[in-house]
Amino acid sequence: MARVDVRPGRRARDRRAVPLLVIGLAVGLTVTATPGWATAAPAVARVASPTTEPAEEPGGDPPTADPTEPGPVPTEAPSTTAPPPESPSPPATTEPAPTTAAPEPPLPTTAAPTTTGAPPPAPSVPPVRPSAPAPTQPAPAAAAGVSVTTDDITLTAGYWNAPSTVTTLRVTITNTGATPARIRLAYTLPAGLTDAGTGGCAPVGGGEHRCGEWASAPGARFSTLLRVRVDGDAWQRMPLSGSVRVTATAPGVPGTVGDDEGFAVLFPPGPPVPGIRLDAEAVSFDISGGSSGLDVRLGNTGRVDAEGRVEVVLPAGVTVPTPPAGCTPVDPTRTRCELGTLAAGRTAQLRLPVSATPEAQRQAPLAGAVLGQLDPRSGRAKKVQMSFRITAAAALATPVASPPAPTGSQGVLAADVPAVGDGGDGSVRRTAILLIVISTLLVVFALALATTSLRRRMAAPAAGPSTAPTE
Template identity: 80%
Template sequence: MARVDVRPGRRARDRRAWPLLVISLALGLTVAAAPGWATAAPTATRAAAATEPAAEPGGETPTADPTETGPAPTDAPATTAPPPETTPPAETSEPAPTTTAPEEPAPTTAAPTTAPAPGPSVPPVRPSAPAPSPPTPQAGVRVTTDDVTLTAAYWNAPSTVTTLRVTITNTGATPARIRLTYTLPAGLTDAGTAGCAGLGGGEHRCGEWTSAPGARFSTLLRVRVGGDAWKRMPLSGSVRVTATAPGVPGQVGDNEGFAVLFPPGPPVPGIRLDADAVTFDISGAASGLAVRLGNTGRVDATGGVEVILPAGVSVPTPPAGCTAVSPARTRCELGTVAAGRTAELRLPVTATPEAQREAPLAGAVTGQLDPRSGKTRQVQMSFRITAAAALATPVASPPAPTGSQGVLAAGAPAVSDGDGDSTRRTAVLLIVASTLLVLFALALATTSLRRRMAAPAAGAPSAPTE
């Protein structure tokens, strides 16, 4: 039986034809899918560039500096180490890193060395939209204050010099120049704080600090509390800081109040008075004020208290035995307080949103005992009023985007430019190139098969002649 002689060179070409066909088909399918990828990246980039950041409600509008009525100080007050933070610091949004849509290279596969030269090369896909510009540096500042808290030694001195600690934080992303102003209530005066000068009306202005991003520091303001200041309680003041940064238009600021807290007094034997602090949660709902009046004498006495609240804070519904003398004053009768006993009273308290934003504030309470025999005994003290709304007030800074910048807002006009035409041209070129590659692979496979089929006839040995 005659055998067909298939040469090794032909068998090798047949084995190489099939991988080449598979590779060409895979390349064509991959390139055919590339136009979808090419049109996705530029669209998302254009949507991000078209969405304008909206102003976030609740942000503080930059204001101008107060009118100066006195000489402005040239030096800033001395600084000291800030107290440890008891609550997490305000979060500041760091500028997002600039990102660009990655180029989507067309897949390429090297042809075997024995195969003919490959077809036309596939051009790379390039994003048509320009890269977003870097964000503008933001300026931000935050201030917190302690209270002016007096001890029992206050009652034995004509006046008391103490300090008010103010802590400042540069919450921005750029160095800033920070200035401080503070207002003292009646009965308090400046005790010679270096770097600060009076502007009149209890207002003082200090020199300027240069602060790095994220820097946090404190300064101590020296204040003098008059010996008769207790007669004007409740007393509260305020502190405000403003910051300006190079390259950032306008200025930003923050403010916080502080309370002047007096101990119970003037000291009188036979009576004890105590009041708890008032705290409003983030909802701003009504809170409660607890007052305790103790009879430490030897005889029974008729007790009464009077609560004095700052502007914006009131007792909406006085309990039984209490009467609203004015929006800021509530008087309560406690009846007979036996010797050695303590009467307790609880009053509901509400505050307007403006008053809560100005917190901490101070309130005052006066306690009185009128014994059946002897002189009437009376003392008074102040208590602190705080609100979560004051801590939650956003630090003034440039408005930030309120939504995703990669999605067009509803009803926003579509972005139309010449990029769409270039993208379509690129897609057509890719499709044509992939089609040519497929046709080239089919032609190569067909030619190889024809040669294989013709090989037996050409290579078969001739029959011997007898």
């Protein structure tokens, strides 16, 4: 009788090849079409990992004083006053001044700061790839920032008639951050100057003074007046300069930000002596570090001729690099110039080039001093001296917005949020590439398997009835 060749082994292989082909194609196409799945999970783990490290408690109250600082720090801040009008044309590197149409931000109070709500969240970090679903990342906290500017202590001619003079130093503070902040003030007075009873401030030694804390709203700008006493003999120590520093902390933002600026103590020409006149112009450094030079004028207003002499005393870091004819350096900060004979009623004018180190320019405003002397042929020598101001564009160009690491910029601290493209992305990319390669190999293997199976089926002879030999 006839038998049919059913070939069970081949049919079993064909039945197994179809499911394998379908599964391989599905896995390969799914992984290839959605490679962002390979990067989403590692990215979340990287962002969340910093929370396991010890850090300052968010929203915690900052310490009222450094434990190593000598002396108590007042708990109340100095009184505030309206700030001076802002410059109509601030430098391009500083924060733009608000328009006059904008409402004036509220002045901070001297009361204890109140706890504020959480700052508004910033936009989330974009996904690693456009085709991948956006990974869940915490929004960075609002940045904290602060800046300070100072006036100078400028004394009038009445200083020469008093044993001491009490004056004020205006300090203007701006909250440049995007969150409420707690701001502290500290200042250093040079020798010959003491605090005259500024409320909310106390000396801590070495001319250093610390003040209480303000609660400041974002964008708030206010001034405070420091009462300073200038001794009657402080002029003998000129040039004199001091400095002011502010620090700020914000709820939920770890660390402290700060800014500082110097101020000059400017004495009028004196002590008054008849027959001599002295005048000196301010020195300014542009953004490139070049100086306008120092112009000094010594006048003989007496009735007899006299030999004229001028000495220029500069602060540390400021020098006369190439003294003009008739001038010789006495030491790195002092230059002496012989002017020759000045006839009665005549004035000699002198111009000296001045240079300064970058550090000295950042500490500006500073003060220098000029000493003038006339020696007549008969009679006592006439001496008078005065101070002049030194400014630098580099001090104004120092940015008040900066990351926690030192820059220079002074004045802003942002929360630490991992950025896309840092060193941790290397392993993520390697994992994604590995998965894509594996999925591609699976697709190739599935296609090869399907092709082989089809070729075998096409090459096999058609199954039909066969006639078995009869016995």
